[in-house]
Amino acid sequence: MEGKKGLKIVTIGGGSSYTPELIEGFIKRYDELPIRELWLVDIDRGKEKLEIVGNLAKRMVKKAGVPIDIHLTLNRKEALKDADFVTTQFRVGLLDARKKDEEIPLKYNVIGQETNGPGGLLKGLRTIPVILEICRDIEELCPNAWLINFTNPAGMVTEAILRHSSITKVVGLCNVPIGMKMKIAEMLGVEQSRVHVQFAGLNHMVFGLDVFLDGVSIKEKVLKEMGNPENAMTMKNIAGVAWDSDFLQALNAIPCGYHRYYYKTDEMLAEEIRASQEEGTRAEVVKELEKDLFELYKDENLSIKPPQLEKRGGAYYSDAACSLIHSIYTDKGDIQPVNTRNNGAIASIPYDSAVEVNCAITKDGPKPIAVGDLPVHVRGLVSSIKSFEITAAEAAVSGDYKKALLAMTINPLVPSDTIAKKILDEMLEAHRENLPQFFDSVEA
Numbered sequence: 360m361e362g363k364k365g366l367k368i369v370t371i372g373g374g375s376s377y378t379p380e381l382i383e384g385f386i387k388r389y390d391e392l393p394i395r396e397l398w399l400v401d402i403d404r405g406k407e408k409l410e411i412v413g414n415l416a417k418r419m420v421k422k423a424g425v426p427i428d429i430h431l432t433l434n435r436k437e438a439l440k441d442a443d444f445v446t447t448q449f450r451v452g453l454l455d456a457r458k459k460d461e462e463i464p465l466k467y468n469v470i471g472q473e474t475n476g477p478g479g480l481l482k483g484l485r486t487i488p489v490i491l492e493i494c495r496d497i498e499e500l501c502p503n504a505w506l507i508n509f510t511n512p513a514g515m516v517t518e519a520i521l522r523h524s525s526i527t528k529v530v531g532l533c534n535v536p537i538g539m540k541m542k543i544a545e546m547l548g549v550e551q552s553r554v555h556v557q558f559a560g561l562n563h564m565v566f567g568l569d570v571f572l573d574g575v576s577i578k579e580k581v582l583k584e585m586g587n588p589e590n591a592m593t594m595k596n597i598a599g600v601a602w603d604s605d606f607l608q609a610l611n612a613i614p615c616g617y618h619r620y621y622y623k624t625d626e627m628l629a630e631e632i633r634a635s636q637e638e639g640t641r642a643e644v645v646k647e648l649e650k651d652l653f654e655l656y657k658d659e660n661l662s663i664k665p666p667q668l669e670k671r672g673g674a675y676y677s678d679a680a681c682s683l684i685h686s687i688y689t690d691k692g693d694i695q696p697v698n699t700r701n702n703g704a705i706a707s708i709p710y711d712s713a714v715e716v717n718c719a720i721t722k723d724g725p726k727p728i729a730v731g732d733l734p735v736h737v738r739g740l741v742s743s744i745k746s747f748e749i750t751a752a753e754a755a756v757s758g759d760y761k762k763a764l765l766a767m768t769i770n771p772l773v774p775s776d777t778i779a780k781k782i783l784d785e786m787l788e789a790h791r792e793n794l795p796q797f798f799d800s801v802e803a
Contacts, residue, residue, distance in 0.1 A: 365395030366688070369442045369501075371435065371493060372449030372510070373399025374409035376652045377677050379664040381446070382416045384681030386423040392685045398430045398438035404453065406433060408653060415656045422662040435496060442501040444684050447493060447508045448677075451485040452793045454649070458642035459789045465635060466785075467778050470628050473641070474512040474563050475620050476772035477779075480751050481786050483515040484763065485793045487523075487755035490516055494524040505687055505724070507532060507680050508698075512748075514562025517698040517713040519752035530725055531698025531713060532683060533562050534675045535615050541675075543570060543613075546584050547577075556613070558696040558717050559705055559730040564744050565696070565715045566737060567613030568730060582607045598630040612734060621740060621771055686720035694718070699725040706732040708745055743771055758796030763787070 370381060378399065385394055399416065401409040413431040420427045432438050439445065450457065460478030464471035472478050490510065497504055508516055509532040517531030536558050544551040549572065557569040570578045586604025597616045600623050607614075619627050638644060655665050679695075686693055694717050701714040704727035708714055718725030733741055747770045754762035767779040791798055 365393040366443045367396045367398070367441060368394055368444045368446070368684070369398045369400060369438045369504075371400045371438075371445065371447045372405075373431070374401040374405040374407075374412050375448050376408075376412075376649050376656075376668065377448060378412045379415055379419065379656070380668060380675075380677035381680060382419045383664040384678045385427065386420065386425055388681055388685050389423075389425045389427070392681075392688055394427050396428045396430060398432060398442070400432055400435050400438045403433060409433075411653055411656045414659075415661060418659070418662040419664070435493070436500060439496050439500040439504075442497075442504045444687075445493070445497060445501070445504050445506050446680055446684075447490065447506065447510045449486075449489070449510055451482075451489055452790065454642045454646050456482075456485065456790060456793065457645075458640050459786065461631075461640040461642055462635065463786050463789060464782055465628075465632055467782050468628065469774070469778065469782060470620055470624065470631060470772050471635075471640070472620060472631075475617060476770055477767060477782050477786060479512045479515070480747075480763070480767055480770065481790055483512050483519075483748075483751045484755045484797075485790060486510055486512075486516055487519040487752060488796055490520060491524055491756070494520060494526045497526060498524075504528065505530065505684070507683060509533065509680060512562065513698055514564070514713055514715065515748040515751055517562070518748045519755060521700055521711065521713055522749070522752060523756050528724060529699075530683060531562065531715075532679055533565075533696075533698065533715065534679055535563060535617070536565055536696035536715070537675050537679055539565075539567060539613065539615060543567075543581055546581070547572065555694075556696075557730065558715065559733060560615075560715055560737075560741055561708075561713070561744055561748070562698050562715045563615065563617040564741055565615050566733070568734075570613060578611070578613070581613060582611070585613070598627060598634070600626045600630060610736070612737060624772065683720060687722060687724065690722035692719050692721055694728070695720050695725075697725050699727060702727050704729045707738050707742060712745060712749070740771065743769065747771075755796070758794075758799075760787075760797060763797070 399413050409431055417429050457473050460473050460481050461471040464477040470476045506529040513531040513533050520529045540556050544554045553573050555571040556567040558565050559568050560566045569576055570581045586607050588601040696717050698713050698715050701708050701712050704716050705714050717728045751766040754766050767783045768776045773779045
């Protein structure tokens, strides 16, 4: 970074509705994170959104009086040259693909969700080849850059990068741990800064192994409070089915919202079927939210992040990304939960696999904080999801149908190999245009 007046940051998927949050985060940290250039990159189909979001970004930096040059482009390679940080927040197939991921499994009485079960598998199969292409571009054009990925399924994507690319400077990011910490602080009526959660597990499969208030463990109190339906730790994109109080006490760890799919499968499936019939899938709900957001973003008098953005399920993602970049750049050494190579932090997960765990964030990236082993009663579920992620990443890279079937079948949300095959066949066909690795070799 020597010889430069400031940093160059590239955001792939720059036309995302989340981008104004990213801009806001960079503006408020500008004194310590001197960004000279921010490049927002998108694809042809995202051009209109990129221009709307890009113009809002330009108004935001102008109003804040910070000298960040905003560039908009559809040329990824042009943007990546000599970047210091690259953030990825894209959705292959856009929200129409998410709708298929949510609808098709429901026909077979299986949960349809964008990062869990069959939907998570298909999102991974579409996304991993694209992220690996981006990694190859980074190697060529900005080999010293840090890649900060918050494209879902973030755990599987980070796993694929660690196993199938030569990029080592990669961190996966999720807003779930941040949301859990915020909810706990809110539940207790205290400042977030006083709460510390010991996070460990996988992306969308992370547990709070302990919770501290001013350094004193209050896990039992938090679990008791969570047993109250009013404190169900809900998320905007997941139905807030209440936890059983006795079960939470027995679990003796704070589950994340996504654990409902595994511990309350029947109730969550019933709720998904009801919601898809009455309100539409989450993709359809988000489409309407996005339409409203982009109408707001078009307003030439708007020069701040609108509060309506927080209705989107991924609120605070971008702020987490800004904090992470800031801590790497300043060698801060603060504690943040991120997706990174395990390096022995969690004993029962392979050393070279991606985990979601508290890390000290330094100029050399995340340093995982060892937790030893996970409690025996959650270890099996976490291990089965890890084996699913590894197998799914191999299927995504190879385009091997049998490997994809294996991944679908070993996922705990899929009841049998027969149903797995039916769902896989229908979903592969539905997503054919975004799965060339499964079809091109057949048609050649």
